[in-house]
Amino acid sequence: MNNRIYPAVFHREDDGSISVEFPDLPGCVTCGASLEEAFRMAKDALTLWLDGAEAPEATKLENVKVGNGDRAMLVEAGDGEDIVYFKNNEVLRMIEDGLVKKGYTKYQVAQILGVDRAYISRIAKGERVPSVDMAKRIGVLLDFDWRIFYENSAGGVL
Numbered sequence: 001m002n003n004r005i006y007p008a009v010f011h012r013e014d015d016g017s018i019s020v021e022f023p024d025l026p027g028c029v030t031c032g033a034s035l036e037e038a039f040r041m042a043k044d045a046l047t048l049w050l051d052g053a054e055a056p057e058a059t060k061l062e063n064v065k066v067g068n069g070d071r072a073m074l075v076e077a078g079d080g081e082d083i084v085y086f087k088n089n090e091v092l093r094m095i096e097d098g099l100v101k102k103g104y105t106k107y108q109v110a111q112i113l114g115v116d117r118a119y120i121s122r123i124a125k126g127e128r129v130p131s132v133d134m135a136k137r138i139g140v141l142l143d144f145d146w147r148i149f150y151e152n153s154a155g156g157v158l
Contacts, residue, residue, distance in 0.1 A: 003055040004077040007064045008042050010035065017114070022075075024059050025049050031114040039075070045116045046077040048128075091148050095124045098142025113137055 011019045013031070018038035022028040022045075030045040032038030064072040099106065106124055110117040113134070122128040123138070129149055130138060139146030 003058065004046075004050065005074050006046060006058045006077075007061045007072050008046075008075045009064065009066055010038055010042075010071045010073060011067065012069060019114070020045070022046065022049070023064060024056055027118075028116060030116055030119075039073070041115070042075045043078060045119065046075050048116060048118050048122060050077050090151075092124070092126055094144040094148055095138075095142060098144055099124075102142060104142075109138070109141060112141060 006022050006024055009021050009023060011021070013019055017031050017033055018035055019031040020029060020038050020042040022042075025046070028045055028049040030038070030041040032041045061072055061074055066072050098104075099109070104112075106120045107117050110120040113120070115134070119128070120138075123130050123134075129135075132146075135146040135149045139148075
């Protein structure tokens with residue numbers, strides 16, 4: 001099995017959302033409102049987890065244990081080319097101010113948003129631009145205008 005392809009367990013939560021866990025990759029978890037969104041989020045989470053990490057051997061899909069109603073599927077990580085590195089000091093300041101104002105850690109923000117901690121850390125360090133949906137969710141949670149993620153330092157839109 002390619003070291004960029006891993007099995008993931010998709011589980012329907014009580015609220016209807018789909019949580020995703022990679023049994024071979026500790027802490028690599030995410031979720032989505034639908035199976036399609038959960039699969040896209042799983043691909044992103046896997047890409048971020050593997051970015052700079054030593055890739056462990058993947059369990060064969062047929063050896064993955066799933067609970068009643070759960071589904072195991074293979075997920076392939078992206079090549080990392082879609083990971084955007086940017087440095088907008090205003091974004092970084094807004095995130096830090098929001099964390100302090102709300103009393104959250106990056107880990108707590110990741111839990112609240114249902115995403116991997118590494119994903120939030122990369123956004124907070126300016127190593128990743130979130131999707132529009134995630135930018136809105138972060139902005140609401142940390143009380144700032146989400147559109148700042150898409151402005152360049154000159155005030156124009158990226």
